[in-house]
Amino acid sequence: MPVDSFALLLRRLRKEAGRSQEQQADAINAVSGRITVTRREISRYEKSENIPTNHTLEHIAVACSVPFETLQREAKAARARRSQARRRTEQDLEAMKRRTVLEAAVVGVSTATAEPWGRLAAALRRGSRIDDSTASALIDRASDLHVQELNLSPRHLQDKVESHLDAITAALPRAGRHERALTIAAGETAALAGWVAWDLGENAKANAYYKVTSECAASAGHPPLRALALTYASYGAHAPLDKLRYLLQAAQDVRGRGNAAAAAWMHGRYAEEAAQVGDDTRALQALERAQFAYDFADHTSEQAWVRFVTPYRMDSLALSVYGQLRRSELITTADDALARLGDDLPDGGVVVLGDLALALLRGGDVDQGIDVSRQFTAAAQAKTTTMGKERARAIAASLPGNEEDLAHHVRQLAA
Numbered sequence: 217m218p219v220d221s222f223a224l225l226l227r228r229l230r231k232e233a234g235r236s237q238e239q240q241a242d243a244i245n246a247v248s249g250r251i252t253v254t255r256r257e258i259s260r261y262e263k264s265e266n267i268p269t270n271h272t273l274e275h276i277a278v279a280c281s282v283p284f285e286t287l288q289r290e291a292k293a294a295r296a297r298r299s300q301a302r303r304r305t306e307q308d309l310e311a312m313k314r315r316t317v318l319e320a321a322v323v324g325v326s327t328a329t330a331e332p333w334g335r336l337a338a339a340l341r342r343g344s345r346i347d348d349s350t351a352s353a354l355i356d357r358a359s360d361l362h363v364q365e366l367n368l369s370p371r372h373l374q375d376k377v378e379s380h381l382d383a384i385t386a387a388l389p390r391a392g393r394h395e396r397a398l399t400i401a402a403g404e405t406a407a408l409a410g411w412v413a414w415d416l417g418e419n420a421k422a423n424a425y426y427k428v429t430s431e432c433a434a435s436a437g438h439p440p441l442r443a444l445a446l447t448y449a450s451y452g453a454h455a456p457l458d459k460l461r462y463l464l465q466a467a468q469d470v471r472g473r474g475n476a477a478a479a480a481w482m483h484g485r486y487a488e489e490a491a492q493v494g495d496d497t498r499a500l501q502a503l504e505r506a507q508f509a510y511d512f513a514d515h516t517s518e519q520a521w522v523r524f525v526t527p528y529r530m531d532s533l534a535l536s537v538y539g540q541l542r543r544s545e546l547i548t549t550a551d552d553a554l555a556r557l558g559d560d561l562p563d564g565g566v567v568v569l570g571d572l573a574l575a576l577l578r579g580g581d582v583d584q585g586i587d588v589s590r591q592f593t594a595a596a597q598a599k600t601t602t603m604g605k606e607r608a609r610a611i612a613a614s615l616p617g618n619e620e621d622l623a624h625h626v627r628q629l630a631a
Contacts, residue, residue: 220264222294225287227262229280237262243279244272252552256511257527265516266527267294271555346387351394354384358401359520361408366524374412381405396436403432403441404521411448415606419452440478443469444521447482450489451606459489476513477522480506484533491540503537506530531556532571539575546579554588566595570607577614586619589626596629606630 230240238255245251252272260266268276273291277284357380365373384402391398410425426445433441443466450462463486470478483506490499507530515525531553538546553572557565569592576585589611596608608629615623 219262220294220297222267222290223262223264225290226268226276229276229282230258230262233280240279244275247275247278250548250552252555254511260527264294264298267291267298269555269558271558346390346392346394348394350387351391351398354380354387355397355401358384358405361405362520363523365408365411370412370415374409374416377405377409377412381409396438399432399436400438400441403429403436403438404444404519406432407441407444407448407521410445414448414452422452423449439469440475440519443467443478443482444519447485450485456489456493460486460493463489474518476509477515477518477525480510480513480530481522481525481533482506483509484530484537487537488533488540491537494541496541499537499541503534506533528553528556528565528568532568535568535571535575539571539578542579546575547581550576550581550584566592567607569595570611574607574610574614577611582616586615586622589615589619589622593622593625593629 230237233240233243235243237258240258241253241255244253252275253268257266261268268291270288270291273287274284277287361373361377361380364376368376381402384398384405388395388398388402406425407429410422410429413419413425414422426449429445430442433439433445446462446466446469450459450466453459453462463482466482467479467486470482483502487499487502487506490502510525510530513522513525515522531549534549535546535553537543538549550572553568557568569588573585573588573592576582576588579585592607592611608626612623612626612630615626
């Protein structure tokens with residue numbers, strides 16, 4: 217992705233001050249009086265991966281001795297350019313889908329009466345050949361669906377995912393030298409299908425998809441794919457010990473290069489579940505491992521299924537842990553999370569608002585928790601995505617009795 221002129225401006229200001237990225241983070245944190253950014257965040261700013269919030273821009277302006285209004289104006293223009301580029305990308309993707317995915321479908325979609333996960337399991341036992349362009353189209357489409365998860369409603373996403381799973385399954389018997397890559401893509405698609413099914417309350421279907429995802433992982437010799445299935449499955453497991461066991465195995469499956477964002481997510485999830493059972497020590501240790509791993513992560517260039525592991529999502533995990541454990545770090549983390557979200561809610565921001573509201577309600581800051589719950593309700597109504605329903609159910613159960621009207625509106629989101 218080309219580096220935006222605003223990112224170049226931030227880089228120039230840092231270099232003119234004679235600072236490294238780590239020193240720049242220290243200077244900004246000295247102005248704010250607390251740790252609001254890290255070296256990794258400075259790097260993201262200078263690569264156009266993130267745009268600082270107005271709250272952070274105020275601190276950068278002081279640290280670099282430039283007018284805040286100048287940085288605010290340039291940041292606003294950068295956000296507008298990003299939104300315009302995103303719209304163009306979406307239009308290009310839609311055009312690509314029409315050209316390639318429909319063409320890929322001519323490989324032949326199975327007319328068998330079995331469910332999609334059953335057809336995929338059968339396809340893993342056969343082999344033949346398809347051409348390079350068809351294989352590439354199917355693999356790219358599988359990746360794109362994971363990106364679309366941030367913007368589509370569960371039901372709309374389910375239709376797209378299961379349709380693509382049929383196309384990629386029909387291609388597998390003729391995969392030839394593309395067999396491993398297509399098997400991994402099939403597993404990633406099946407895992408996403410399971411995740412959406414769980415979000416829609418179709419638990420048996422979800423478990424069937426996760427099982428066949430693990431079969432794909434074994435067939436392709438690709439442990440991170442099993443880690444994906446286990447982490448998704450951890451949300452729906454009933455026994456707390458099963459959740460922790462799944463997540464421990466998942467974290468082991470993503471050890472090594474190229475998996476830092478996945479490791480951050482899986483350690484963060486382990487921290488959430490350990491906090492749920494009141495294991496403070498393991499929860500805080502796992503959260504520290506998650507935050508350390510994320511400092512080396514790049515969620516935009518690793519596997520497509522970690523695109524949602526943004527700095528906002530990491531805030532979400534920390535909020536969940538601190539809220540359940542009633543830690544003093546909750547208030548500072550909540551303030552920083554709200555500042556990072558800013559006025560223009562980013563992709564995945566609905567989930568972060570949900571985690572923030574739930575953490576505040578559980579952590580004892582009920583008034584702010586109610587206020588953020590209202591923000592979450594408005595955002596979720598405007599943009600229904602996966603995990604929104606699960607958050608809504610938990611928030612409704614945590615609201616005080618005198619907020620029955622708000623609880624009613626939140627429960628409607630989970631219906």
